[in-house]
Amino acid sequence: MPKPAVRFRVDLGRDEAIGPGKIALLEQIERGGSLSQAARELGMSYRRAWQLLDSLNSCFRERVAVTAKGGRRGGGATVTAFGHQLIRTYRDFDAEVQARAAHHFRAIIGQAHRRTRARKALPVVRLTDR
Amino acid sequence: MPKPAVRFRVDLGRDEAIGPGKIALLEQIERGGSLSQAARELGMSYRRAWQLLDSLNSCFRERVAVTAKGGRRGGGATVTAFGHQLIRTYRDFDAEVQARAAHHFRAIIGQAHRRTRARKALPVVRLTDR
Numbered sequence: 001m002p003k004p005a006v007r008f009r010v011d012l013g014r015d016e017a018i019g020p021g022k023i024a025l026l027e028q029i030e031r032g033g034s035l036s037q038a039a040r041e042l043g044m045s046y047r048r049a050w051q052l053l054d055s056l057n058s059c060f061r062e063r064v065a066v067t068a069k070g071g072r073r074g075g076g077a078t079v080t081a082f083g084h085q086l087i088r089t090y091r092d093f094d095a096e097v098q099a100r101a102a103h104h105f106r107a108i109i110g111q112a113h114r115r116t117r118a119r120k121a122l123p124v125v126r127l128t129d130r
Numbered sequence: 131m132p133k134p135a136v137r138f139r140v141d142l143g144r145d146e147a148i149g150p151g152k153i154a155l156l157e158q159i160e161r162g163g164s165l166s167q168a169a170r171e172l173g174m175s176y177r178r179a180w181q182l183l184d185s186l187n188s189c190f191r192e193r194v195a196v197t198a199k200g201g202r203r204g205g206g207a208t209v210t211a212f213g214h215q216l217i218r219t220y221r222d223f224d225a226e227v228q229a230r231a232a233h234h235f236r237a238i239i240g241q242a243h244r245r246t247r248a249r250k251a252l253p254v255v256r257l258t259d260r
Contacts, residue, residue: 006227008136008139010231011135012242061242089237097230112146
């Protein structure tokens with residue numbers, strides 16, 4: 001039986017939300033040590049990556065990552081201990097949410113059609129839906 | 131301390147997701163017994179409400195609501211037992227998700243700024259973000 005997948009973001013205030021994009025960015029920075037490289041690997045512009053990171057850094061009393069401009073390792077970025085805590089918190093919560101969804105929605109999923117209806121694949125339907 | 135609020139939708143397959151809009155629509159139909167009235171109260175077009183309901187009904191082997199066209203009670207709509215089960219499942223899961231978020235994100239929320247930074251309220255910043 002297919003499992004449900006929950007897509008979510010966590011609102012921390014009226015202007016700030018933590019979602020999969022920001023967390024993926026932090027994880028990529030942690031892996032590669034670079035904001036520009038993280039942006040490339042996630043297929044987003046450097047500007048967009050910078051905005052997401054700035055938004056995260058502005059949201060908390062502690063920064064989630066620090067960037068170094070210029071110098072030998074210009075463009076380098078490092079996730080802080082607090083940033084790592086944020087990643088861990090989000091991923092732990094994510095795992096629990098997915099597991100609980102599988103439990104709650106078992107009966108509902110059992111009633112879902114397995115295949116997409118053919119007419120849904122027609123571009124004209126998608127176009128009018130948007 | 132403010133509580134985090136989780137916004138989510140549950141993907142049941144590659145084309146179908148259950149989110150707050152569809153559930154609110156079902157709940158409103160259950161209250162008022164009418165699709166057009168439900169659409170009005172949720173501030174969406176009748177066309178949009180019909181599409182959401184059609185999407186839900188097409189997703190499962192059982193219908194979530196039945197509509198009656200014409201006749202004395204033209205436009206009437208009734209949530210089925212399965213539709214009610216879907217609402218209950220979603221709301222139970224929702225309550226658990228919000229409670230678990232409050233638990234997981236307690237330390238993170240403790241590090242969040244209370245107020246929105248003044249510069250974030252400037253229209254120019256919002257405009258360039260979109």
